[in-house]
């Protein structure tokens with residue numbers, strides 16, 4: 001199955017014109033926007049939080065795919081949901097109460113998802129799979145855009161796909177970090193169905209054409 005959703009990461013967009021970038025994405029036929037929230041503690045970088053997302057929500061109908069790279073995200077789940085996050089993804093490494101965080105995201109009416117850093121084993125999410133909309137396999141160490149894809153993450157996607165299929169579940173697999181049109185065919189073949197792209201997407205306008213390049217790559 002070669003179909004997947006491309007979720008462009010705003011980390012590589014123009015921070016001075018987020019609303020315009022979202023409008024451009026919508027015009028280009030993109031459906032999702034990946035919002036990277038960083039707190040300077042869980043990762044060595046700082047981006048933006050609920051107030052910015054709230055303002056963007058008023059100007060965009062894109063699906064807000066919200067990737068929280070913050071310590072103890074349970075403190076802010078309601079705020080992100082109120083701001084308009086459609087999906088809230090928390091890192092397994094960022095909280096000792098992962099199940100509670102995921103249950104809370106679902107209770108708030110958002111899609112619950114868990115992200116795993118490259119070195120974190122799949123067993124961290126194994127028992128949670130039935131209650132997750134998506135698992136995010138990080139294919140770089142989070143914090144910055146423009147890094148290279150870590151090759152073993154492809155095996156991790158394949159193993160997670162097998163785990164999900166063996167259980168008869170429909171959990172989505174997202175891959176984030178160093179995704180390009182070149183590695184898209186392998187990722188989709190391994191079982192990923194949502195791909196995040198920052199630098200390889202925003203660095204190659206116009207966005208509509210770039211979206212097609214990703215999708216055509218998967219058809220080769």
Ligand code: DX5
Pocket residue numbers: 009011012034036067140141142143144145146147176177178179196197198199200
């Ligand atoms: C990394 C972020 C990614 C990042 C991906 O910490 O979670 O979403 O923006 O950027 P690229 O596609 O440039 O690796």
Ligand code: ZN
Pocket residue numbers: 009034035036067176196
């Ligand atoms: Zn991300």
